[in-house]
Amino acid sequence: xxxxxxxxxxxxxxxxxxxxxxxxxxxxxxxxxxxxxxxxxxxxxxxxxxxxxxxxxxxxxxxxxxxxxxxxxxxxxxxxxxxxxxxxxxxxxxxxxxxxxxxxxxxxxxxxxxxxxxxxxxxxxxxxxxxxxxxxxxxxxxxxxxxxxxxxxxxxxxxxxxxxxxxxxxxxxxxxxxxxxxxxxxxxxxxxxxxxxxxxxxxxxxxxxxxxxxxxxxxxxxxxxxxxxxxxxxxxxxxxxxxxxxxxxxxxxxxxxxxxxxxxxxxxxxxxxxxxxxxxxxxxxxxxxxxxxxxxxxxxxxxxxxxxxxxxxxxxxxxxxxxxxxxxxxxxxxxxxxxxxxxxxxxxxxxx
Numbered sequence: 001x002x003x004x005x006x007x008x009x010x011x012x013x014x015x016x017x018x019x020x021x022x023x024x025x026x027x028x029x030x031x032x033x034x035x036x037x038x039x040x041x042x043x044x045x046x047x048x049x050x051x052x053x054x055x056x057x058x059x060x061x062x063x064x065x066x067x068x069x070x071x072x073x074x075x076x077x078x079x080x081x082x083x084x085x086x087x088x089x090x091x092x093x094x095x096x097x098x099x100x101x102x103x104x105x106x107x108x109x110x111x112x113x114x115x116x117x118x119x120x121x122x123x124x125x126x127x128x129x130x131x132x133x134x135x136x137x138x139x140x141x142x143x144x145x146x147x148x149x150x151x152x153x154x155x156x157x158x159x160x161x162x163x164x165x166x167x168x169x170x171x172x173x174x175x176x177x178x179x180x181x182x183x184x185x186x187x188x189x190x191x192x193x194x195x196x197x198x199x200x201x202x203x204x205x206x207x208x209x210x211x212x213x214x215x216x217x218x219x220x221x222x223x224x225x226x227x228x229x230x231x232x233x234x235x236x237x238x239x240x241x242x243x244x245x246x247x248x249x250x251x252x253x254x255x256x257x258x259x260x261x262x263x264x265x266x267x268x269x270x271x272x273x274x275x276x277x278x279x280x281x282x283x284x285x286x287x288x289x290x291x292x293x294x295x296x297x298x299x300x301x302x303x304x305x306x307x308x309x310x311x312x313x314x315x316x317x318x319x320x321x322x323x324x325x326x327x328x329x330x331x332x333x334x335x336x337x338x339x340x341x342x343x344x345x346x347x348x349x350x351x352x
Contacts, residue, residue, distance in 0.1 A: 012344030013076040017047040018194035023341035033320045038069045050082035062157035077163035077344040084143040168200040168210040170343030178317040192292030217292030260301035289313040289339040315342040
């Protein structure tokens with residue numbers, strides 16, 4: 001799903017609320033090889049609720065990363081998520097793709113609470129509805145100012161944003177590249193970011209439900225900070241299992257378990273909503289990735305709440321990594337955070 005398109009290899013650039021991730025892959029005869037990657041933390045409050053608050057800091061961080069990684073590729077794919085993104089399955093009269101291209105604004109009007117001049121739209125025809133003379137279309141709508149904000153920040157860092165994707169679809173791209181799915185499998189991909197958790201339910205290569213919920217790894221940090229009265233940076237260290245002064249893992253365990261349960265509850269709400277409108281579809285498993293998924297208590301909390309098998313996803317599972325070039329421990333530590341970056345790096349300009 002490219003809201004903007006250009007056909008050569010491009011770097012995946014995931015600008016999250018707590019860090020920037022860059023992934024460069026090379027397509028080989030047998031799949032993909034990791035050529036380059038980097039992760040840089042962003043200061044607090046640079047991105048709030050998906051909105052860029054300090055464009056200068058992001059551009060500067062990007063420039064530093066490009067220099068440090070010696071990144072030669074200038075074309076990048078970026079992605080958006082959150083309240084300014086609408087993903088909806090709609091039914092329209094059967095028509096050709098060209099006809100739908102001309103009529104999409106009219107067809108989408110009733111589903112989009114924004115003025116047509118304020119948004120970019122894209123769509124994928126999913127198939128015809130038997131006996132109705134209609135077809136199902138996956139409609140994606142993103143506010144132009146959100147696209148402009150992210151593309152401006154990236155351009156200011158000297159990079160060319162030639163593809164704008166949606167987080168949920170980048171995740172699907174990553175998952176299908178790394179894992180083989182049976183046609184009857186229904187998988188809920190859950191990417192736990194710092195401030196947003198993306199959910200994408202896929203069946204037979206098609207996204208059948210997406211939702212972004214405003215919870216994530218920052219909630220652990222904020223609760224530790226508040227309850228133990230430590231600084232944000234100290235709370236981050238404690239969250240990662242490190243000691244700060246006399247405080248250690250035992251002091252934060254109960255806090256972590258509570259937040260993991262809150263997170264699992266939010267995911268459960270989304271899956272319950274999906275189940276209520278699709279009672280005949282059974283979700284086979286939940287596949288977790290994202291920085292927040294590294295918290296030990298998350299998998300257990302999800303399994304208890306959902307009663308479904310929960311697995312950890314490795315975004316580099318099927319991607320070959322040169323162990324002489326990349327430190328295996330560092331790769332293992334960073335891999336869960338690379339889901340969206342890997343999905344974007346697989347993109348080609350002009351893809352749908």
